[in-house]
Amino acid sequence: MKLKTALVSLLGMVMVPAMSAAESAVYDWPDAEAPVLVNAGEGVVLLGKDGAPMRAFDWRANSGERDPGLRLVDMLGDGKPEIVGAGRPSFVLRANGEPVFEIEGGCEQLIVADITASRGLDVGCVNRNELRAFTGDGQFAWGVQPGRALEWCQVEDVTGNVKMDFECKLRGRDAFIRISDSGELLTAEPGEAGMSGEAPELNEAVAASDAVLKGEERFDFDGDGKAEERVVVGEGSLKIVGVAGEEAPLAEVALRGGEVEAALVKQLGEQGGVSVVAVTSARIYVVDKVEGEVRVRDFSADASSYRRVPFADLASVYANGFEDAAAAQEAVRAIGDRIGQCYASRLRGNAYAGSGRQIVQLTVGQDGKVREAMQMHSDVGDSQVERCARQALERGNYPGVQGESGTINVNILFTFRDVER
Structure with missing residues (x-):
């Protein structure tokens, strides 16, 4: 139990929690080109500053407490989060959705940690018979085939060089081997688990809170300089209401594809005014005002579409x-x-x-x-x-x-x- 708890603690710091297809999240994304990121459980969709989808990625994502399919973390050490996908394929994208690199065959488990001497973070790719390490920008660092099938790995600095070493459980056995940050076997024979699994906390993106959905966040939708508007979500509908209340909404949207599960209010471009981004399991709604007229657009939340x-x-x-x-x-x-x-x-x-x-x-x-x-x-x-x-x-x-x-x-x-x- 102690080992399992330590592993969850280590990996949970760099991962967005695993989400089922019924759960959605929207992120106030820190990129000028792509200011909103949507995860609707079917991949990720990045909205551009015009409010329309700009980049969409779907993949056969890993799942489970050791390896959720999505991490949002600063891989390159530039102060901005990258999008890291684990599964088939496994990949790193820049914040604007531009690909950094891809492991086309995928990884049964992907570990994000400080492994090499490169700037930023690196990835360890675990497959049945091999462990490979790559820098955050996709340079192959090393690979090792220990001659034993691997089930999963965890990391900790046991050699004292401030880089993460690996401890990997052998498939079907209650036995572990250790591999250094340079890809060298540290133990001649398998032994018991010994790593604590503790690691420094790493940056991760935070999904928008439910304050918008609860109507607790006020914003200036009508452009009168007063933050008096709020979102009201009902069965099959979304309203933006002001001081006149729900009987005279500034905007009303009839929803398709389920109820709103996540929402964000943000100024997307440089034109002024805010947009309301609301996500159901199937659709992404963007509501804003253009030249005094309310505009409602909706797009698929399924990245494969x-x-x-x-x-x-x-x-x-x-x-x-x-x-x-x-x-x-x-x-x-x-x-x-x-x-x-x-x-x-x-x-x-x-x-x-x-x-x-x-x-x-x-x-x-x-x-x-x-x-x-x-x-x-x-x-x-x-x-x-x-x-x-x-x-x-x-x-x-x-x-x-x-x-x-x-x-x-x-x-x-x-x-x-x-x-x-």
């Missing part, structure tokens, strides 16, 4: 050493669709494919052919996308240069938005 729309934006193209620099820039933009297809085709095969910015410098000879395509920077985190984009640029037709060669710097932003099917 969204499709991914990719974008490859040629953010900037700079040409130097060409007889006609504008023609060189236009030659790059002419193959923009091919570069976009690099990203689109990858996303069709893998919803967690990397996104981000790639900068490529082309060196073009007198014959207009590319001599070299050098990648100057990338935080895309997907070698297939990066390689495909470089190849598309290499095959372009470019104008003549003034001297021996010319250069073109191409700045590409790969990103996506999810829209309801």
Whole structure:
């Protein structure tokens, strides 16, 4: 019992509690691009600052007290929470929903802890015959196959280097092995459990309280400068009422897909005014005022009901050493669709494919052919996308240069938005 309690204490600090499909939560999310995160038990949906769904992710999530499928925790040490999914696949997303990395085969148990010397937190991926460690940004640190099937692991610093070591229970046996933070076996033979399971408390996001649903939170919905409005939830309906009371509501919404289970009031964009975000088991409702008129929108709370729309934006193209620099820039933009297809085709095969910015410098000879395509920077985190984009640029037709060669710097932003099917 002591071991079980210690393990729950350790893992519970970095996890959002497991939620069934009937339970929903909405988070006042600290990201300017995606200011609201919704978990309706069928994955997560991030709302953009326009109040519409921006990113949606569903996966075969783990469940149970040792490994809930979702954690919201600062993995990268930048003061903002990342979205960490455990199961098949297992993954880390930035706060705005941009993928950081994915373990495509998934993990039977995912452990978040300070394991390596990297900044921020790391993950331990436990599968039946192997334990692997990755940095929070997806760099493979080490893997070990102890020759015995593993059931689950817990962590504690037993070597005294302020990094977490592992203690893993052998499958079907009341016996444990220990593995260091560098992937070395610490015990030659299995022994009894010895770790306390205690660890420093880690940051986690906090779901919105039920004060909005209870009508206890007042806010300025009508824009008169007075926080007098409140939410009233009834059977099959949601009202926003002011000083005139429920008989003359400022807004009334007939609900589909169950009763409201979570709600949040927040200013989403820079236009002013607040939005009421209410979540049922099936729908996400966003109620606000636009140019004095009440607007009610509703979207699916099921993350699997969204499709991914990719974008490859040629953010900037700079040409130097060409007889006609504008023609060189236009030659790059002419193959923009091919570069976009690099990203689109990858996303069709893998919803967690990397996104981000790639900068490529082309060196073009007198014959207009590319001599070299050098990648100057990338935080895309997907070698297939990066390689495909470089190849598309290499095959372009470019104008003549003034001297021996010319250069073109191409700045590409790969990103996506999810829209309801």
